[in-house]
Amino acid sequence: MTQTRQPVGVEEVRRRVRELLAAHDPATTDRLEFLRARFDAGLAWVHFPPGLGGLGVPRELQTIVDAELEAAGAPDNDPRRIGIGLGMAAPTILQFGTGEQKQRFLRPLWTGEEVWCQLFSEPGAGSDLASAGTRAIREGDEWRVTGQKVWTSSAHNARWAILVTRSDPDVPKHLGMTYFICDMTAPGVEVRPLRQITGEAEFNEVFLTDVRIPDSLRLGDVGDGWRVAQATLMNERVAIGGRPMPREGGMIGAVAGTWRTHPAQRTAATHDRLIQLWVESEALRLAGIRLRQQLAAGTPGPDGSAMKLSFARLAQQLSGLELEFLGEVGLRYDDWTLRRPDRVDFFGREPGYRYLRAKGNSIEGGTSEILRNIISERVLGLPSEPRVDKDVPWKDLPR
The missing domain is CATH 1.20.140.10 (Butyryl-CoA Dehydrogenase, subunit A, domain 3)
Structure with missing residues (x-):
């Protein structure tokens, strides 16, 4: 007989917070160890599925988790430093990623072990993203990517990037795009600072020269990059x-x-x-x-x-x-x-x-x-x- 899984409610969420704190005292537990344990307990994004940092419950319960952990002196994951990963890469991977991609990327993304950046805008395709010309050519189980991206926040610190490319130049522009996860340490990736009016260079321009991206790092179908x-x-x-x-x-x-x-x-x-x-x-x-x-x-x-x-x-x-x-x-x-x-x-x-x-x-x-x-x-x-x-x-x- 199949048992019906009981929904997780407010009290159950609070119980899990107490269990996390009991097993990992914030005063004595290494910061990264605590963050990993919090993710594994489903208290990172409570609305994400179980096993991926969540519990599959309404996202408004996250405020309860955050408030109780903050009151207990627990460390956070420095969301301002990893905002692109949290706000953009994670929900995209959750919606379009394979099971292997979700397991590989979501945990170190949330803990801040791996910083992400966003390779979307180009010198001639900023507001009109569908005009992006960075070219991706398939060669067997890999793609060869060449082009230039601009206004890339945190590219100088990033381990990974979400990347939009032009994979088919012979169809209407919205239909010929493919979306990838790009290794920012791969050969052919060059990051140059863009100095801003503030004097800082939080933005960058990124040059991609024959960068090899395995097809296993594609998000969504070939040619469906606009929707992703x-x-x-x-x-x-x-x-x-x-x-x-x-x-x-x-x-x-x-x-x-x-x-x-x-x-x-x-x-x-x-x-x-x-x-x-x-x-x-x-x-x-x-x-x-x-x-x-x-x-x-x-x-x-x-x-x-x-x-x-x-x-x-x-x-x-x-x-x-x-x-x-x-x-x-x-x-x-x-x-x-x-x-x-x-x-x-x-x-x-x-x-x-x-x-x-x-x-x-x-x-x-x-x-x-x-x-x-x-x-x-x-x-x-x-x-x-x-x-x-x-x-x-x-x-x-x-x-």
């Missing part, structure tokens, strides 16, 4: 714009803190603008909670584009207000030395850094212009713009 890439991008926009945030967290918290510590520079006008942006930030935070609740019932959709668009706009308005509020003091900058950081830290630097770095928010993760098109066409149902691939109906394009 769309899944990545939807998750990316949720990861950027819909991340959990406490009340007055993020940029609004930094700007409100500056306001409170500089009473002599307050004016009625800046106070009114701050209050307006505070309200908008709170509305965005609540919308993020709603979006994550919707995600519990399915995969990300185009709604995440609105979250990311709003996040970028607010970050730029808030950082601009902070600089204006501080006057000449806000124009001071601490260090223009070329650095290659392993994470973006908006709050460990001065207001000038926040202002300059926020300029990139409307470009990375999908430009604001493209996101407005997605919202208008796929959320509001407005007519689409004319496309180059007129021989392929919009409804027939892979999504």
Whole structure:
């Protein structure tokens, strides 16, 4: 007689947290050992399947796990350093990867043992990703890949990359793409820094010259790379714009803190603008909670584009207000030395850094212009713009 598996509820999740803490005391357990044990206990991504870092339960139960482990002093996996892996590579591998790929990559990705980057944009194919020209030619059980990628965050620290290529140049551009996992230590991979207006080089350009990628590292079917890439991008926009945030967290918290510590520079006008942006930030935070609740019932959709668009706009308005509020003091900058950081830290630097770095928010993760098109066409149902691939109906394009 087949037994029905009982669903895992809140109390069961809490029991598993207690068992993890009892067997691996955070005060005496090596950080990496604890993170591995947490993954194996299904407490990394509780909504992932059992055996892959999860328990197969609603993702909202993750907040219970995170809160209890934080209260116990348990280490985290430094999510800002491995955000591309967590927010983009992991859900894509889960949806399109083989069983072997999931077993090989998800655990070291979550523990931070292996950093990931994203090889999507090219010098001539940024917003129009479907125009990517990096060529992948099949040669037996391998693919030979040649091309250039740009604006690649963390490529200088990455062990692996998610990679979009052009595998068939003779079909409409959306239909001739194939998606791979790329070994960033493979021969032919060259990473060069791109210095930004902040003085740092967290971005890179990556040159791929006859890089050999085994077919076993392909994600999805040959020619189906556009659909796989769309899944990545939807998750990316949720990861950027819909991340959990406490009340007055993020940029609004930094700007409100500056306001409170500089009473002599307050004016009625800046106070009114701050209050307006505070309200908008709170509305965005609540919308993020709603979006994550919707995600519990399915995969990300185009709604995440609105979250990311709003996040970028607010970050730029808030950082601009902070600089204006501080006057000449806000124009001071601490260090223009070329650095290659392993994470973006908006709050460990001065207001000038926040202002300059926020300029990139409307470009990375999908430009604001493209996101407005997605919202208008796929959320509001407005007519689409004319496309180059007129021989392929919009409804027939892979999504």
